[in-house]
Amino acid sequence: MEAARRALCVSDPFNPLITTFAQSAGILVISHCFHLFLKQFGQPGPVAQILAGIVLGPSLLSRIPKVNRFFIQSSTADYYEVIETIFRTVFMFLIGLEMDIPYMRRSLRKASIIASGGVIVGVLFGIAVSISLIILLKIKSQLFDFATIIIIALTNSASPVVFRLAAELKFLTSDTGRLAVCASLITEMFCVLWRSVSLAVDPWKNLGTGILFLLMTVTLIGINKYLASWCNQRIRNQKYVTNTEFLVFLFLLIAAALxxxxxxxNSAISCFLLGLMFPREGKTTRTLLHKLSYATYNFILPVYFGYIGFQLNVSILGRLKPLITVIVMIVMSIATKIIGTLVACHYLKISTDEGIVLGFLLDLKGNAELQILGKLPKExxxxWEEADVHGMVLTVVVINTVIAGVVVAHILRKKEEYFSHSHISLELGEHESELRMLACVYGSRNISSKIGLISAFSESLKTPVTTYLMHLVELPKKRTKKNLMYHQLQDGDQYSDEEDYGGNDVVEINDAVDAYTMETKVLIHQRKVVSYFERMYEDVCDSIEDLRVSIIFLTFHKHQRLDGKMESGKDGMRTTNHKVMRHAPCSVGIFVDRGQTGFQQPSSQSVQNIATLFFGGPDDREALACSKMISNHPHIHLTLIHFQNLPSSKQTEYTNEILHRNDELLLEMSNHEIEADIDRAYTQDFYNRYVTSGQVGYVEKYVENGTQTAEALRDIHDTFSLLIVGKGGRGNSPMTTGMSDWEECPELGTVGDLLASSELNTNSSVLVIQQYRHSRNDLN
Incomplete structure (x- = not known):
C-alpha cells in the first residue's frame, strides 16, 4: 500500500518510530488509569481508551506546542496508517476465529432482520441528511462520495467495538450479546461491500480486480485448511504449534490484507472470512487464539481505540456549521439504530428493553467508516477541506461511540436482573434453544469419561449444546521459576510461567479433546484455571456466571486403583468440590469414575447401559431431567429404576400420634406431601413420554428401609456402566433410613456415597446430581 512505501522511504525513520511507540505507550498508560476510575461506574475499556486518545491528542495535551511537534508529524501519519491496517487485519481475523458458528447459523435470520432494520432506516435518514448537509456546507464536488460517507457513518456498526464492549461488560455469552455481534457483523459487511462494489464499477475495469481478490480469499481459505491439518498431525506431544508455523499463518494473513x-x-471482509472458515480443531487454532487474543485485547485494541480518539480535535466544534452538522448526525445516528432496531424487534417479538440495548450496541462506530474516509483520494x-468533512465525521464517530458505550453500561447496570444469567434448573427449563454445560477435570486421569459425558449430551439433544472443558490446576505455594533467556526456549515454548502449570496433563487433555473433535466435529471450548485450592471455587463460579452454563460436572476426589478400591486424592479437590456445590449458580454433578469398567464414550462398539435411580425429591427430579437429555443417544440404553416405599401400619400409627402433638411436624409432613405430589407428576410425565414409547426401560423396586435399599443396589450395580442419582432433598425418607450411619462423603448424599464406596464393590461409574437452589439454606 502507498502508506507503507512512504513509511519505509522516509529520510529519518527513527524519530517517527519513536513517536509512534511513544504515542501507543501513552495511550496504554492513560487508558489504564481511566479504566481504573471508570470501571467503578461500570464503564467498559473502549470508552476509557477513546478518552485516553482524546486527552493525548490535539484536543488537550497536543495543544502544547512541544507535545504537538513530537506527536503530530507529517511522517508519522503513514506509520499510523500501516499499523492501523495491521491491527484491523488481526482483530477482524480473530473475531472470525472466535465466532460462535452454530449460533450464527441458527440466528442468521433474526440477526439479518435486526441488521436490515438499522440499515434501511440508516439509508433513508442518510439520504435526507446528506442532501441537507450538501446545502448547508455548500459541497459542490464528489457528491456521491460525500453522500456515501454520510450514509455509512449513520448506518455502520463497528463489530470490533461491539464485540469488545460486550466482552468487557460480561455480556458476550448472552443471547442479546451474541445477537448484537452477529447483527453488527452483517451491518458492517454490508457497508464494506457497498463501498467495494462502488469502487469496482467506477471504473468498470476494477471489477476484475475485485473478483480476483475474492478468488484469492477463497484460495487462501483452502491453503489455511491444508496447512492447519498438516501442522496438527506433524506435532503430537506439544500443546501449541511452533513459533515459525504461527508466523507463517500470520504472514499469509497480513500479506493478503495489505x-x-x-x-x-477494504480487507475487513476477507480477514473475517479467513478467521470464520479456519478449522476449529487442533493445535493450530489453539495457538492462534492463545497468542492473538492476548496481544489483541491487551495491546492492539486499546491502541486502536485510543488512536480513534487521538485524531479528534474538539476545536472543530467552535464553528457554527460544523457544530450543527455534528449534532444533527449524532441525533440521526442514534435515532437510526433505535427506530430500526425497535421495529425489527417488534416484528421478532423481542422485548423493548432488549431492543433498546441492541439499538445502542449497534450504534457503536469506529471501524469501516473511518477506513473508507481515509481511503478517499487526496483530490x-x-x-472538502473547507467544510472539514474528515474532522466532522471523526467527531461524530468518537462522540457517538462514547455515548453508546456509556448508555449500554448504564442500562445493563440498572437492568442487571433482566440481562444477567437466569438460574433455571434442568427440571424447570426445557432448553429449547441451547444447553450450556461445563465439565471440570483436575488432571488427565478422568478426561476420557468427561468427554464421554459431553458426547452423551451433544449427540443426544436435538437442541444445540455448548460445551466447555475446564482444567483446574493447583497453584503451588512455592515455585522455582526457570531462569531461561528467550533464545534458550525451545521453538514453540511460551515465555510465560503460567503455561508450565499442568505439566503433561495439559498435553494429554488437549490430545484427547483434539481427537474427539476431529472424530465428531463437536467443538469443546477449553479453559484453564490456575489457583490455590482455597480460592479455586471463586474462579469456577465466576466462569459459570460468565459462560451462563446450566450444569457443571465436577470430578470426585477419589479414584479407583487397579485392585478396585477407591483411593483419596488431594484434600484440596474435595474442598473445592464442597465450595462449588455450595456457591455454584447452577446445578452441579459430581462424577465418580470407575475407569475402564465404568462409563465410556458411547459408540457403536461401546453401547452404554445407564440407570437412573429415583427415590424422590428435587435432586432426584434433576437427575431424571439430566437423564432425559441423554435418552435419545443411539448408543445409550437408559433404564429408570423407581424406588417406592412399602407402607407400614406401625409407622403410620406412630406418625399419626405425633402429628396431633406437634404442629411443626404437621407442616413438615405437608411439605413432604407436596414434594410427593410433584414427584408423582414428574415421573408420570416421564413414563408417558419415554417409557410407553419403548425409548426408556422402567423397573419398580419396593423397599421398606435403608437395609433393603442397600441390598437392591447390590443386585443392580454390575448391570450398568453408569448410575445417575440425586444427592438428597428427600427429607427423612424411610427408604434411606440407616444408610447414613456409614456415610463417608456427605457431598454425594446417602445413596451416592454408598454407590461410590469400596464396600459396594461395584464396577459402575456414578453421577450424583444436585439441583440449583435459589436459597442455599436448604443444602443437605
Missing part, C-alpha cells in the same frame, strides 16, 4: 488494501479495497479531500 495486497487488498493496496488497490483501495477529493482537498475539495
Amino acid at each position: 495486497f487488498i488494501e493496496e488497490y483501495g479495497y 477529493t479531500m482537498k475539495q
Whole structure:
C-alpha cells in the first residue's frame, strides 16, 4: 500500500518510530488509569481508551506546542496508517476465529432482520441528511462520495467495538450479546461491500480486480485448511504449534490484507472470512487464539481505540456549521439504530428493553467508516477541506461511540436482573434453544469419561449444546521459576510461567479433546484455571456466571486403583468440590469414575447401559431431567429404576400420634406431601413420554428401609456402566433410613456415597446430581 512505501522511504525513520511507540505507550498508560476510575461506574475499556486518545491528542495535551511537534508529524501519519491496517487485519481475523458458528447459523435470520432494520432506516435518514448537509456546507464536488460517507457513518456498526464492549461488560455469552455481534457483523459487511462494489464499477475495469481478490480469499481459505491439518498431525506431544508455523499463518494473513488494501479495497471482509472458515480443531487454532487474543485485547485494541480518539480535535466544534452538522448526525445516528432496531424487534417479538440495548450496541462506530474516509483520494479531500468533512465525521464517530458505550453500561447496570444469567434448573427449563454445560477435570486421569459425558449430551439433544472443558490446576505455594533467556526456549515454548502449570496433563487433555473433535466435529471450548485450592471455587463460579452454563460436572476426589478400591486424592479437590456445590449458580454433578469398567464414550462398539435411580425429591427430579437429555443417544440404553416405599401400619400409627402433638411436624409432613405430589407428576410425565414409547426401560423396586435399599443396589450395580442419582432433598425418607450411619462423603448424599464406596464393590461409574437452589439454606 502507498502508506507503507512512504513509511519505509522516509529520510529519518527513527524519530517517527519513536513517536509512534511513544504515542501507543501513552495511550496504554492513560487508558489504564481511566479504566481504573471508570470501571467503578461500570464503564467498559473502549470508552476509557477513546478518552485516553482524546486527552493525548490535539484536543488537550497536543495543544502544547512541544507535545504537538513530537506527536503530530507529517511522517508519522503513514506509520499510523500501516499499523492501523495491521491491527484491523488481526482483530477482524480473530473475531472470525472466535465466532460462535452454530449460533450464527441458527440466528442468521433474526440477526439479518435486526441488521436490515438499522440499515434501511440508516439509508433513508442518510439520504435526507446528506442532501441537507450538501446545502448547508455548500459541497459542490464528489457528491456521491460525500453522500456515501454520510450514509455509512449513520448506518455502520463497528463489530470490533461491539464485540469488545460486550466482552468487557460480561455480556458476550448472552443471547442479546451474541445477537448484537452477529447483527453488527452483517451491518458492517454490508457497508464494506457497498463501498467495494462502488469502487469496482467506477471504473468498470476494477471489477476484475475485485473478483480476483475474492478468488484469492477463497484460495487462501483452502491453503489455511491444508496447512492447519498438516501442522496438527506433524506435532503430537506439544500443546501449541511452533513459533515459525504461527508466523507463517500470520504472514499469509497480513500479506493478503495489505495486497487488498493496496488497490483501495477494504480487507475487513476477507480477514473475517479467513478467521470464520479456519478449522476449529487442533493445535493450530489453539495457538492462534492463545497468542492473538492476548496481544489483541491487551495491546492492539486499546491502541486502536485510543488512536480513534487521538485524531479528534474538539476545536472543530467552535464553528457554527460544523457544530450543527455534528449534532444533527449524532441525533440521526442514534435515532437510526433505535427506530430500526425497535421495529425489527417488534416484528421478532423481542422485548423493548432488549431492543433498546441492541439499538445502542449497534450504534457503536469506529471501524469501516473511518477506513473508507481515509481511503478517499487526496483530490477529493482537498475539495472538502473547507467544510472539514474528515474532522466532522471523526467527531461524530468518537462522540457517538462514547455515548453508546456509556448508555449500554448504564442500562445493563440498572437492568442487571433482566440481562444477567437466569438460574433455571434442568427440571424447570426445557432448553429449547441451547444447553450450556461445563465439565471440570483436575488432571488427565478422568478426561476420557468427561468427554464421554459431553458426547452423551451433544449427540443426544436435538437442541444445540455448548460445551466447555475446564482444567483446574493447583497453584503451588512455592515455585522455582526457570531462569531461561528467550533464545534458550525451545521453538514453540511460551515465555510465560503460567503455561508450565499442568505439566503433561495439559498435553494429554488437549490430545484427547483434539481427537474427539476431529472424530465428531463437536467443538469443546477449553479453559484453564490456575489457583490455590482455597480460592479455586471463586474462579469456577465466576466462569459459570460468565459462560451462563446450566450444569457443571465436577470430578470426585477419589479414584479407583487397579485392585478396585477407591483411593483419596488431594484434600484440596474435595474442598473445592464442597465450595462449588455450595456457591455454584447452577446445578452441579459430581462424577465418580470407575475407569475402564465404568462409563465410556458411547459408540457403536461401546453401547452404554445407564440407570437412573429415583427415590424422590428435587435432586432426584434433576437427575431424571439430566437423564432425559441423554435418552435419545443411539448408543445409550437408559433404564429408570423407581424406588417406592412399602407402607407400614406401625409407622403410620406412630406418625399419626405425633402429628396431633406437634404442629411443626404437621407442616413438615405437608411439605413432604407436596414434594410427593410433584414427584408423582414428574415421573408420570416421564413414563408417558419415554417409557410407553419403548425409548426408556422402567423397573419398580419396593423397599421398606435403608437395609433393603442397600441390598437392591447390590443386585443392580454390575448391570450398568453408569448410575445417575440425586444427592438428597428427600427429607427423612424411610427408604434411606440407616444408610447414613456409614456415610463417608456427605457431598454425594446417602445413596451416592454408598454407590461410590469400596464396600459396594461395584464396577459402575456414578453421577450424583444436585439441583440449583435459589436459597442455599436448604443444602443437605
